[in-house]
Each structure stands twice: as C-alpha cells, then as structure tokens.
Amino acid sequence: MHEYLNDPIDVTVDFIGNKVRPKTVCWDNRVYKMKKVNLVHPTNEEGKSIFYFSVSDKANFMKLRLDTKNLEWRLVELYTDG
Amino acid sequence: MSKIILHVDFNSFFASVEQQANPFLRGKAIAITGKRGLKDMKHSIVATASVEAKRLGVKTPMPISEARRICPELILLHGDMRKYSEITKRLLSALKKNSDAVEQFSTDEAFADITSTAQDYFGATIVAQIIRNEIAKSCGKHCTVSIGVGPNKTIAKLASNSVKPNGLTIVQPQDVKAFLDSQPLGDVCGIGKATEKHLENLGISSFGTLRKANKQLLLNEFKTIAGSWLYDIARGISDDHVSEIVEDPKSIGHSYTFPHDLDSDVEIQTNLLALSDRVAYRLRRDGFSAGSISIFVRYSDFSANHAQLQTKEMVQDGLIIYKNAWAMIDKIRDTNKSIRLIGVSTSNLTKSDAPMSLFQKDKKMQRTLKAHDCIAVKFGQESISRASTMNTSFKERASGWHYDHEI
Numbered sequence: 383m384h385e386y387l388n389d390p391i392d393v394t395v396d397f398i399g400n401k402v403r404p405k406t407v408c409w410d411n412r413v414y415k416m417k418k419v420n421l422v423h424p425t426n427e428e429g430k431s432i433f434y435f436s437v438s439d440k441a442n443f444m445k446l447r448l449d450t451k452n453l454e455w456r457l458v459e460l461y462t463d464g
Numbered sequence: 465m466s467k468i469i470l471h472v473d474f475n476s477f478f479a480s481v482e483q484q485a486n487p488f489l490r491g492k493a494i495a496i497t498g499k500r501g502l503k504d505m506k507h508s509i510v511a512t513a514s515v516e517a518k519r520l521g522v523k524t525p526m527p528i529s530e531a532r533r534i535c536p537e538l539i540l541l542h543g544d545m546r547k548y549s550e551i552t553k554r555l556l557s558a559l560k561k562n563s564d565a566v567e568q569f570s571t572d573e574a575f576a577d578i579t580s581t582a583q584d585y586f587g588a589t590i591v592a593q594i595i596r597n598e599i600a601k602s603c604g605k606h607c608t609v610s611i612g613v614g615p616n617k618t619i620a621k622l623a624s625n626s627v628k629p630n631g632l633t634i635v636q637p638q639d640v641k642a643f644l645d646s647q648p649l650g651d652v653c654g655i656g657k658a659t660e661k662h663l664e665n666l667g668i669s670s671f672g673t674l675r676k677a678n679k680q681l682l683l684n685e686f687k688t689i690a691g692s693w694l695y696d697i698a699r700g701i702s703d704d705h706v707s708e709i710v711e712d713p714k715s716i717g718h719s720y721t722f723p724h725d726l727d728s729d730v731e732i733q734t735n736l737l738a739l740s741d742r743v744a745y746r747l748r749r750d751g752f753s754a755g756s757i758s759i760f761v762r763y764s765d766f767s768a769n770h771a772q773l774q775t776k777e778m779v780q781d782g783l784i785i786y787k788n789a790w791a792m793i794d795k796i797r798d799t800n801k802s803i804r805l806i807g808v809s810t811s812n813l814t815k816s817d818a819p820m821s822l823f824q825k826d827k828k829m830q831r832t833l834k835a836h837d838c839i840a841v842k843f844g845q846e847s848i849s850r851a852s853t854m855n856t857s858f859k860e861r862a863s864g865w866h867y868d869h870e871i
Binding site for chain 2: 384386418420421423424425426427428429434436438443445461463
C-alpha cells in the first residue's frame with residue numbers, strides 16, 4: 383500500500399555529530415521505531431529550509447518532512463510492504 | 465600528454481534514487497511517471513524504469529498503459545524532482561573532489577577531466593573507484609553508476625554506456641579503434657537515428673566501414689561540421705575539453721504537456737499567460753531581454769503547429785510575451801482539435817534590461833515586476849502570480865540538464 387499524506391506527527395530524534403536521525407514516529411496513535419535512515423535531502427520551499435527523511439522499519443517506509451522554521455514534522459508518504 | 469576523461473552516468477537514475485529511499489522497492493519493477501500524479505495518467509509516460517522493469521521489457525519513454533500491459537506488477541511512483549536534484553549535486557560534488565574540471569551533461573551524467581589527478585590509466589582506474597565509492601557513500605549504495613574512461617568525451621561516454629549497470633570501462637588510447645569496432649555505430653553520442661539511416665544508405669553500418677569512407681563524401685553528405693566530426697570519430701578523435709563555463713542560453717522558454725487536453729480559449733489563454741510569466745521571470749532574473757517570441761502547439765492527435773515573430777522592442781514582460789504568443793496561436797490554431805502541449809520560447813537574447821519606458825503606466829508596470837521578482841527570489845516562483853493565472857499549476861519536471869525548481 384502506497385499513500386501520499388500530509389499528517390502532523392511526533393518524532394523523537396538522535397543527534398549524532400551534526401546530523402539528525404529520526405528514531406521513533408508517532409502517527410495515528412501508534413509508535414513506529416525506525417530502523418534505517420535511507421536518504422536525507424534538503425530543499426527550499428517558499429523561502430523555508432525543509433528536510434525530508436526517508437526512513438523505514440521492518441514493514442513500513444515513511445517519508446518525513448521537517449520544517450526548520452517552526453520545527454514541525456509531517457508524514458508525507460507511507461509505503462507498507464505486502 | 466593526451467587527456468584522460470571520465471564519464472559517469474547513473475543507472476536508471478530516478479528509479480535507483482527511489483529504491484535507495486524506500487527499501488521495499490528494491491528488486492522490484494518500478495517506474496517513475498512524468499510530472500502528473502497517478503490519478504490522471506492519460507498523458508503520462510515512463511520517465512525512468514528500474515533495472516528490474518527494464519528486464520521485463522519496460523522502456524522509456526513508454527506510455528503508462530503500454531508499460532502496464534507488458535508488466536502488470538509494475539509499481540508506479542510520482543517523480544520527486546527535488547530529491548533527484550540533491551543526488552545530482554552529490555554526484556557533481558564527488559567528481560569535483562577528484563578531478564580538474566567537471567562538466568554536467570544532463571541531470572544524471574557528467575564528464576570530469578582527471579588528467580592530473582590520475583596521471584595515467586592505472587591511476588584513472590583508482591580515481592574511478594574512488595569516485596564510485598564517494599557516490600555510494602553520499603547518495604547510497606543503491607544509486608549505482610556506470611563509469612567510462614577514455615582520451616576524449618565521446619569515447620568516455622561510449623565506454624560508460626557499454627557496461628550497464630554498475631560498469632567500469634577503461635579505454636586507453638591504443639585500444640580506441642578496437643573498442644569502437646566492438647560498438648554499434650548508433651550507440652555513439654552524436655549519431656542519431658536520422659544520421660544512422662543516412663550512413664546506412666551510404667553503405668556505412670559500422671565504425672570499420674565509417675573509417676574507410678572518403679572524407680569528401682562525408683563532407684558532401686553531412687555538411688562540413690557533421691561530416692568532419694564523423695570522419696574524426698571513426699578514428700577515435702573527438703572533443704576532450706571539459707568545460708565548466710556555462711554559456712549564455714540562445715533561447716529561454718517553457719513548454720508543458722497538460723494533464724488534460726485544452727479546448728476553451730479561456731483555458732488556453734490562462735495557461736499561456738502563466739507560461740509567458742515564467743519565461744519573462746527567467747529573462748529578468750538572468751538579465752536578458754528578448755527580440756523574438758515563438759510558440760509551439762501540439763494537438764491531441766500529436767500533430768503540431770509553430771510560429772515565430774520579431775518583437776518591435778526588446779521584451780521582459782510576461783504580458784507582452786503572452787499577447788504576442790496568443791496572437792500567433794489564435795492565427796495558426798486548428799480549432800477543431802484539442803491542445804495537448806503549449807510551448808513559449810524567446811530568442812535573440814541580449815544581456816540587458818528592457819529599455820526604461822517614458823510612459824508613466826509602463827514605468828509603474830516595470831516597478832511592479834521588480835517587486836514581483838524580489839518576492840519570487842525570496843519565496844519561490846509559486847508564491848506570487850497574477851490573479852488570472854491562479855487556477856493554473858505546473859508540476860515540477862526534470863528536462864535534460866535542468867530541474868524545473870532550479871531554473
């Protein structure tokens with residue numbers, strides 16, 4: 383199942399050196415522990431610095447959007463295996 | 465000392481990036497569709513297919529309907545141009561670290577002059593491996609590249625194309641002729657289908673037969689520049705200058721294939737105005753004004769019309785471009801057919817601002833455009849538009865050398 387979303391989420395992160403690593407994602411009253419950060423890409427949207435994190439656990443891929451201006455996290459893409 | 469040129473080409477670029485980002489797509493047949501979403505795929509094509517999809521017969525550019533017929537399990541994804549442009553930047557960065565000069569050739573390939581870094585072809589093999597490792601580290605190991613090394617750009621590109629995916633092909637100067645003889649003539653960058661057909665009609669179907677061809681015959685058949693290039697490339701001689709200088713464009717334009725065919729004048733006009741505004745913004749931002757405007761219209765049956773006119777004055781204003789463009793479209797348009805694509809282009813570019821008008825009304829418009837451009841630079845082009853074009857929206861694409869959001 384592949385969905386494009388724009389849902390606000392809570393994320394806990396690790397700071398490793400100068401890098402941010404999403405650790406858990408709380409979405410839809412469930413907590414997902416992320417196993418891997420597969421790709422991080424920055425971009426600029428309407429003058430704001432945005433970071434996208436492509437992360438996954440054993441069964442789900444999530445694309446997370448971090449708005450660095452208001453530190454808001456959103457789940458923008460979800461792919462569930464099977 | 466002859467130069468050592470390296471060419472890097474991502475394998476199934478967009479699809480590899482998606483497989484890097486999402487591990488559940490790895491090993492699967494996936495395709496990145498054009499700019500449209502998955503809901504309206506009437507006009508969509510396969511922009512990139514994964515290695516797995518290619519093995520099952522999916523090609524680019526293939527209509528989505530055909531790709532799905534060939535490969536029902538094909539997973540279709542939106543293209544994410546901002547993600548791909550970041551990977552392009554990382555590719556160029558890896559090359560710049562390990563070479564004397566880098567020339568971007570498209571969004572997923574580039575040349576690097578590694579003459580002084582590599583010293584010789586043994587060193588070139590090491591530099592190529594370093595670059596490959598650097599790309600894997602910065603982009604992810606699923607973003608694989610094919611690398612070719614040779615004495616000039618044409619040979620290096622042909623070498624990288626010869627082994628895919630994940631190839632490394634080194635062609636030393638003494639091996640160039642043997643390498644060329646092992647490659648199909650049509651695989652070389654610069655010999656398109658029309659040239660290949662023309663050569664075939666002359667009895668030339670391989671590099672061996674091209675080498676035997678009389679130079680005068682090639683000059684007569686293909687004109688001086690192309691004929692001379694064909695004569696040289698048969699002998700492995702080609703351009704070895706990796707240029708970092710981005711030359712001024714000869715034209716600035718924007719074309720767009722719409723998600724649905726356009727029928728009404730209003731729909732065509734608003735989209736044409738939005739396209740004209742985009743072109744005008746790029747003209748002003750890059751400090752050009754244009755002396756010619758051309759339009760291109762493709763209909764739903766794939767027939768097309770185009771027209772061009774010289775403007776009375778140098779232009780930088782989207783509204784003036786639009787008025788001229790609409791006058792041309794209105795004149796040449798076949799009203800019995802729906803429009804699938806519109807292109808607006810400006811040429812005869814001069815590196816200068818449009819002359820300051822003497823009239824108060826025009827001066828006011830010029831000030832408005834300056835304010836518009838300040839907002840667009842700071843907040844993005846999408847952040848400000850004319851009220852009449854608010855219902856238009858152009859999805860971001862990658863075309864050739866550029867990503868829409870970067871131009």
